[in-house]
Amino acid sequence: MDGPSDHDDFADRLQRHGVTLTHQRLEIAAVLFRTMEHLSADQILARVNARNAQVSKATVYNTLKLFLEKGLLREVIVDPDRVFYDPNVAPHHHLYDVTTGHLTDIPAEAITLARLPQLPDGMVVEGVDIVIRTRPLNPP
Amino acid sequence: MDGPSDHDDFADRLQRHGVTLTHQRLEIAAVLFRTMEHLSADQILARVNARNAQVSKATVYNTLKLFLEKGLLREVIVDPDRVFYDPNVAPHHHLYDVTTGHLTDIPAEAITLARLPQLPDGMVVEGVDIVIRTRPLNPP
DNA sequence: ATGCAATATTAGACATGATCCAAATGCGCG
């Protein structure tokens, strides 16, 4: 499941993005890229320290910021209380289960916008975020 | 500009939504509904106390929560650090200037999405939030 | 009007996510 090849893939990935390798960064990368889930900083900290060793909160935040800068991650802002970190950097959108807080990817091609609105002058689109909030169909 | 008719309009609006009137609630409603801007709790607190009297932080949060429950407002989650309160409760989407943090409404009709993705079984759409992140076209 | 119970407001304590800091550690290389 967790062979040396996985580990090397993560190492390559970090290096290709200009991130110098450290033990902690590899641990964090493993947590994020092995399951490709959307996780909060707290969840990442817990998982990293559950599997292996002691990585500090400060290092988790430092590393997430670094990974963001290097384009290894993106943020998803859907919950007012915490940021989710998304290991999928391909353009895509999200289903957000408001009861569980769980995020699911929607491929960009699965949604087509017709008639993008006209932008104010001199403004350019940096990105489009679509969140479809869902909940279980109410049982009485 | 700020005649008694405005004030009465706000009062009517609150009462039609089942909100019992208080001086503080009317002040907060005036700040929100007079300019229809997207404001954070902090900004609302500052504006309320700039124009008139002393309304406490607790009351601002209490009132915003009440207005949300009563359908007078909605939240907009685009900034990891603070919630914006939106006095426009009609279905619509947003332009988000990432450099200034300023939000602008896009009428729901201005965007059409084709091919909504298929939802997991027993799940129903609660809402769709579209945020178009923009920035000034600026070569430094 | 007066009294009374329910509702609303408030100051300040508290919770939480996230950032900052200054010290300690680790690493690459001469």
Next chain:
DNA sequence: CGCGCATTTGGATCATGTCTAATATTGCAT
């Protein structure tokens, strides 16, 4: 080995937002 620089770290600090328990106001019956 030892030096210089990047990285890590605990703990302090900050910012939004919530809670509490006391006070003030309101609506209403008498």
